[in-house]
Amino acid sequence: MAARIYPIQTGFTVNYLIGGDGGAVLIDGGVPNSLPVFRKGFAKAGIEPAQVRLIVVTHGHWDHTGSVKAVKDFTGAPVAMHGLEKDWLEKSLMFMPPGVTPFGRFLSRFFRLFLPLVNVPAAPVDVVLGGEDFPLSDHGIPGRVLYTPGHTLGSVSVLLETGEAFVGDLAMNRFPMTLRPGFPIFAEDMAKVRESWRLLLEQGVRLVYPSHGKSFPADVMAGLVR
Numbered sequence: 143m144a145a146r147i148y149p150i151q152t153g154f155t156v157n158y159l160i161g162g163d164g165g166a167v168l169i170d171g172g173v174p175n176s177l178p179v180f181r182k183g184f185a186k187a188g189i190e191p192a193q194v195r196l197i198v199v200t201h202g203h204w205d206h207t208g209s210v211k212a213v214k215d216f217t218g219a220p221v222a223m224h225g226l227e228k229d230w231l232e233k234s235l236m237f238m239p240p241g242v243t244p245f246g247r248f249l250s251r252f253f254r255l256f257l258p259l260v261n262v263p264a265a266p267v268d269v270v271l272g273g274e275d276f277p278l279s280d281h282g283i284p285g286r287v288l289y290t291p292g293h294t295l296g297s298v299s300v301l302l303e304t305g306e307a308f309v310g311d312l313a314m315n316r317f318p319m320t321l322r323p324g325f326p327i328f329a330e331d332m333a334k335v336r337e338s339w340r341l342l343l344e345q346g347v348r349l350v351y352p353s354h355g356k357s358f359p360a361d362v363m364a365g366l367v368r
């Protein structure tokens with residue numbers, strides 16, 4: 143049976159709860175103080191917290207790590223994150239990537255001002271990801287984690303066998319960040335963003351699920367990296 147996809151929106155971040163035959167995987171831990179929203183999302187999906195076998199954090203920014211500690215306590219599931227950004231969660235470090243469009247540069251400066259006000263509770267990372275694919279079949283869903291750097295150097299994506307990819311901020315599709323689906327407006331390395339997109343396309347991505355905005359067909363990205 144195919145995996146079931148349940149978006150859980152916390153603030154401007156969409157997290158994804160994926161239900162499979164052998165368990166469930168949660169992708170990202172939203173903005174801070176979001177446990178009540180996650181609880182509701184789980185109830186709506188009909189997934190028990192104990193069914194979650196892994197929490198995959200796509201990257202170390204606060205809007206993806208803010209409630210990881212809370213959902214980890216809620217589910218008892220281990221947290222997987224790339225080694226380059228493990229410290230960001232374990233030591234509550236906060237970074238804002240540079241803008242790569244004029245509006246991105248403006249927003250990046252703006253966000254930097256209020257970053258000191260954000261509080262991300264630290265949580266231990268149990269599974270340290272590297273450059274290799276990490277299979278999720280042992281965690282109950284048909285798919286794997288791929289290393290897809292660019293937005294940050296430790297960004298990862300989850301690709302299901304059926305072609306759905308949960309890409310964190312490797313793409314964006316939400317006002318006021320972008321008016322249409324496409325590249326992120328913040329990135330540490332745009333050349334790597336393009337490379338990661340080529341990799342995902344090679345690996346058979348059909349539908350893109352960004353953390354900011356609605357899902358869209360992967361053809362859009364194919365047009366941009368060509």
Ligand SMILES: [Zn+2]
Pocket residue numbers: 201203293311
């Ligand atoms: Zn980000």
Ligand SMILES: [Zn+2]
Pocket residue numbers: 155203205206311353354
């Ligand atoms: Zn984000």
